[in-house]
Amino acid sequence: MNLFLLYLRIIAVIAAMLALFQVPTLALAWRFGEETAPFLMTMLITLAIAMLFFFTRGIVFAGLRARDGVVAVVLGWFVMIVLGSLPYQLAGAMRGVDAIFESASGFTTTGSTVLGDIEALPQGLLFWRSTTQWIGGMGILLLAVAILPYLGVGGAQIMKAEMPGFKKDKLAPRVADSARILWGIYILLTLLCGLGYMLAGMPPLDAVHHAFTTISIGGFSPKNASLGAYAPAVQWCAILFMIAAGINYVLYYRVLVTREWHTLRDEELKWYGIVILGVAMFTTLAAFASTASANHHDALLHGLFQAVSLVTNTGYANVDWETWPLYVQLILMTIAITGAMSGSTTGGIKMIRAIVLFKVLTAVINRMLTQERVIAIKINEKRIPPELLDGVMALGFAITLTIALATIILASMDVDLPTAFSAALTTLINVGPGIGLVGPMDNFGAIPDNGKWLLVVLMVTGRLEVFTVLILFVPHFWKPHAILT
Amino acid sequence: MRNSPMKVVIFGAGLVGEAVGRHIAEQGHDLCFIESNINTVRKVREQMDVQIVHGAGEDQDVLREARIQEADLILALTNQDKSNIILTLISRSLNPNARIVLRVKDDAFLNNHQLWQFRDLNDTMIISPERAVIEKAIHILDVQHAFDLVDFPDNGVRVAGFRLGPNNVLANRPLREAIPTLPSELLLVVGAQRGEEVFIPTGDTVLQSGDRICMTLPPGISLPVILPMLGKSYIQQQKFVIVGGGPIAVNIARQLERRGRQVVMIESDYDHCQTLAEMLSKTVILHGDPTDANLLGRAITPQTVFLAMTDQQEVNFFIALLARKRGAMQVVSMMDNEAYFSLAPELGVDAILSPRAAAVGSILRFARAGRVLDADILLGGRLNLFLAEVEEGSRLDGSLLKELNLPKGMIVAASIRGSRVAVPHGNLRLNKGDRALLVLQQGKASLLDKWIAQA
Numbered sequence: 047m048n049l050f051l052l053y054l055r056i057i058a059v060i061a062a063m064l065a066l067f068q069v070p071t072l073a074l075a076w077r078f079g080e081e082t083a084p085f086l087m088t089m090l091i092t093l094a095i096a097m098l099f100f101f102t103r104g105i106v107f108a109g110l111r112a113r114d115g116v117v118a119v120v121l122g123w124f125v126m127i128v129l130g131s132l133p134y135q136l137a138g139a140m141r142g143v144d145a146i147f148e149s150a151s152g153f154t155t156t157g158s159t160v161l162g163d164i165e166a167l168p169q170g171l172l173f174w175r176s177t178t179q180w181i182g183g184m185g186i187l188l189l190a191v192a193i194l195p196y197l198g199v200g201g202a203q204i205m206k207a208e209m210p211g212f213k214k215d216k217l218a219p220r221v222a223d224s225a226r227i228l229w230g231i232y233i234l235l236t237l238l239c240g241l242g243y244m245l246a247g248m249p250p251l252d253a254v255h256h257a258f259t260t261i262s263i264g265g266f267s268p269k270n271a272s273l274g275a276y277a278p279a280v281q282w283c284a285i286l287f288m289i290a291a292g293i294n295y296v297l298y299y300r301v302l303v304t305r306e307w308h309t310l311r312d313e314e315l316k317w318y319g320i321v322i323l324g325v326a327m328f329t330t331l332a333a334f335a336s337t338a339s340a341n342h343h344d345a346l347l348h349g350l351f352q353a354v355s356l357v358t359n360t361g362y363a364n365v366d367w368e369t370w371p372l373y374v375q376l377i378l379m380t381i382a383i384t385g386a387m388s389g390s391t392t393g394g395i396k397m398i399r400a401i402v403l404f405k406v407l408t409a410v411i412n413r414m415l416t417q418e419r420v421i422a423i424k425i426n427e428k429r430i431p432p433e434l435l436d437g438v439m440a441l442g443f444a445i446t447l448t449i450a451l452a453t454i455i456l457a458s459m460d461v462d463l464p465t466a467f468s469a470a471l472t473t474l475i476n477v478g479p480g481i482g483l484v485g486p487m488d489n490f491g492a493i494p495d496n497g498k499w500l501l502v503v504l505m506v507t508g509r510l511e512v513f514t515v516l517i518l519f520v521p522h523f524w525k526p527h528a529i530l531t
Numbered sequence: 532m533r534n535s536p537m538k539v540v541i542f543g544a545g546l547v548g549e550a551v552g553r554h555i556a557e558q559g560h561d562l563c564f565i566e567s568n569i570n571t572v573r574k575v576r577e578q579m580d581v582q583i584v585h586g587a588g589e590d591q592d593v594l595r596e597a598r599i600q601e602a603d604l605i606l607a608l609t610n611q612d613k614s615n616i617i618l619t620l621i622s623r624s625l626n627p628n629a630r631i632v633l634r635v636k637d638d639a640f641l642n643n644h645q646l647w648q649f650r651d652l653n654d655t656m657i658i659s660p661e662r663a664v665i666e667k668a669i670h671i672l673d674v675q676h677a678f679d680l681v682d683f684p685d686n687g688v689r690v691a692g693f694r695l696g697p698n699n700v701l702a703n704r705p706l707r708e709a710i711p712t713l714p715s716e717l718l719l720v721v722g723a724q725r726g727e728e729v730f731i732p733t734g735d736t737v738l739q740s741g742d743r744i745c746m747t748l749p750p751g752i753s754l755p756v757i758l759p760m761l762g763k764s765y766i767q768q769q770k771f772v773i774v775g776g777g778p779i780a781v782n783i784a785r786q787l788e789r790r791g792r793q794v795v796m797i798e799s800d801y802d803h804c805q806t807l808a809e810m811l812s813k814t815v816i817l818h819g820d821p822t823d824a825n826l827l828g829r830a831i832t833p834q835t836v837f838l839a840m841t842d843q844q845e846v847n848f849f850i851a852l853l854a855r856k857r858g859a860m861q862v863v864s865m866m867d868n869e870a871y872f873s874l875a876p877e878l879g880v881d882a883i884l885s886p887r888a889a890a891v892g893s894i895l896r897f898a899r900a901g902r903v904l905d906a907d908i909l910l911g912g913r914l915n916l917f918l919a920e921v922e923e924g925s926r927l928d929g930s931l932l933k934e935l936n937l938p939k940g941m942i943v944a945a946s947i948r949g950s951r952v953a954v955p956h957g958n959l960r961l962n963k964g965d966r967a968l969l970v971l972q973q974g975k976a977s978l979l980d981k982w983i984a985q986a
Contacts, residue, residue: 416815416817418797418817418818418819418826419815419816419817419818420798420801420804420805420807420808420816420817420818421808421816422805422808422809424809424812427812428809429805429808429809
């Protein structure tokens with residue numbers, strides 16, 4: 047099997063998808079009488095690349111190995127980021143590295159931006175920006191698997207590499223069906239969310255923008271003040287849908303389709319609720335004490351909103367929470383590492399892994415107290431197999447290590463500590479805002495160019511759940527015949 | 532109308548079959564064993580006055596000889612599950628009207644609900660020794676310090692066995708003086724064991740510390756009040772230590788968890804520990820040798836109820852002894868060898884869990900006939916309990932208890948009218964339709980009919 051042709055096909059498929067998604071953007075730009083050339087150009091380029099598909103015509107990539115899926119997905123994502131940055135560059139809105147950063151932040155649903163004045167962008171570019179988040183949320187390759195059954199690229203390996211999750215259970219026997227179910231729920235949630243925003247009084251176009259970036263847990267907003275620019279009703283609506291977007295899609299499926307109500311007695315769901323409420327307690331208290339919240343209702347809204355936004359990793363802001371005490375900011379930053387539930391579009395390590403890590407920690411301590419104790423790490427009364435446990439602990443360590451290394455590298459570029467640490471964390475976890483120079487009401491423009499490249503890599507690493515990218519740095523990986531794969 | 536004796540056929544005269552048969556024969560029923568092992572056949576012939584047919588239960592001639600077609604009750608009690616199921620099917624085909632009880636051990640069979648809904652199996656009674664002993668264990672553990680407990684849940688009566696501790700209020704004076712000091716009129720000592728001797732006490736009986744007594748426990752009785760009167764201390768927060776992680780132990784642990792009790796389980800096989808940790812949610816699983824005195828010492832406190840439940844009876848004995856020495860408040864041991872039963876109290880084992888004995892109790896509940904509504908055994912079968920309806924014109928009907936002049940070895944432990952449990956004192960009048968809980972000594976079961984049935 048010629049792997050080069052496989053990669054070519056993946057790239058062609060991604061380009062074709064991007065070309066497709068240019069259409070609404072193009073239409074919008076035309077409707078507002080803006081310059082349509084950047085989008086037309088992008089469309090032509092992506093279509094040209096999509097033509098490469100014909101070189102790979104008729105080849106069935108059966109028996110794809112896990113490693114091939116990994117390379118294809120990582121490669122695909124970087125190509126996607128570059129192609130996605132074309133509209134920004136061709137419109138002359140941003141320099142190369144900034145455009146790449148914005149594109150990466152979009153597709154990885156991070157939500158960080160290099161733009162100081164977002165509202166200055168033309169409508170077309172703004173819409174493209176939100177679209178990238180929506181595409182990236184559930185994953186473009188997963189969409190390809192869902193709608194192109196004859197993709198013939200071993201969907202299972204692609205899905206494993208791209209789909210965020212813990213056990214990565216398939217919902218249906220066939221990968222394509224699973225992908226369709228996931229995208230179906232995703233689209234349904236997006237529609238409901240958009241409708242909710244409109245009912246809450248948001249202008250229709252803004253509602254689409256925010257539906258895209260809420261359900262993908264991205265956090266881009268076409269407004270400088272983020273959700274702060276809208277009425278409280280809209281913000282309450284945002285809270286609701288951020289929470290909804292952070293719930294495991296498998297649960298939606300089990301409740302809506304197979305009617306297994308008992309699946310709602312889910313340990314991860316329980317802790318998702320507890321963590322949100324716990325964090326909200328701190329943030330609401332901070333908001334009460336802060337002058338940024340005018341009254342009690344505002345304080346509650348601001349506190350809960352920020353808690354949900356950070357726990358789910360959305361990254362919206364409705365208040366400048368840098369006016370809150372530093373410890374509350376740090377709570378928000380560190381809880382973001384946890385993220386919302388597995389099987390959703392959230393970032394971070396996912397709630398379930400955090401629960402497992404805590405259970406391992408308690409087990410270790412209990413074993414220190416009583417050597418003879420045998421403790422099974424269980425979720426929903428089911429034991430986690432040892433290899434999954436290893437994966438969780440390794441991921442916890444990999445995330446910590448990556449954040450530490452990235453902070454050191456950023457610090458070497460004369461970035462101050464809060465900024466360096468929070469920038470590394472917020473991009474790896476796909477949150478969006480950090481603290482210091484990259485706070486919720488600031489942007490990443492102040493980060494040196496080399497630092498931005500690093501953050502782009504971090505964003506992709508985080509979106510693909512770390513290991514998919516880390517594996518590329520393992521020397522063995524590049525020696526195909528050195529070990530069995 | 533006298534209850535006509537039932538015709539009972541038992542497949543298998545092994546330990547369970549023999550024990551059940553003994554009780555059934557004692558009640559005056561016609562009993563026929565079918566047994567293939569010639570040694571067992573000889574033993575039964577020597578010891579019991581029953582018919583026994585030597586041969587395989589599947590054999591047509593054997594079945595004809597046992598007159599299976601005429602049987603009212605058929606018990607399949609061999610120690611092979613599959614044999615019992617096949618014998619049930621054969622019996623059913625030959626005798627569609629008989630009640631059939633069958634003994635099944637394997638969980639795979641027990642949990643196969645579709646199997647039991649099968650046409651020829653769905654009206655049989657299934658007895659599992661394991662399930663019976665689990666139920667027994669839970670009953671015993673629900674009442675602190677009890678060494679045995681028989682529950683008639685539909686009638687609100689329980690009979691519990693306690694060993695009298697030092698400084699109790701019952702001992703060293705005639706019972707007629709001691710009983711009124713108890714807080715409830717419904718508390719009645721219905722049986723006692725001193726050494727090997729089992730007797731039914733009268734007002735003149737003088738109990739001693741160390742006697743094992745059986746007494747009725749009315750619903751809602753307060754154990755913190757009652758236990759000190761029996762010379763036992765009530766422990767607020769019991770802690771359960773179970774050694775051995777077999778299926779019975781796991782089930783007991785699960786039930787205890789459900790009651791919010793603190794449970795520690797010790798198991799020697801590491802891989803099995805992992806499985807246990809998965810199966811049980813709140814139980815603390817410890818990996819260690821059951822005979823590790825150090826580990827046991829750390830696990831046992833004066834609040835500990837200790838359950839020795841490994842699959843080796845001798846090990847159970849030994850660790851029970853260790854637990855007793857370490858000061859556990861109650862020591863329970865699982866064993867099935869009757870030869871050990873009498874040794875147990877002397878070695879500090881408070882209660883014995885025997886799947887076989889528990890199965891006998893359950894089978895007797897189904898094997899009853901006529902006016903007997905429910906039945907069970909206490910003190911390893913030395914006492915028989917019968918819950919029976921008083922028949923019109925019987926000797927119990929309409930007479931005052933004190934005038935009855937009940938024979939030695941028989942006592943009315945409780946009388947139930949409607950849902951009310953009445954005090955069985957001298958001035959109580961039993962009427963037809965009342966239910967009476969009668970306790971009879973071993974060998975006196977034939978008295979039953981004489982008193983509850985029409986003369």
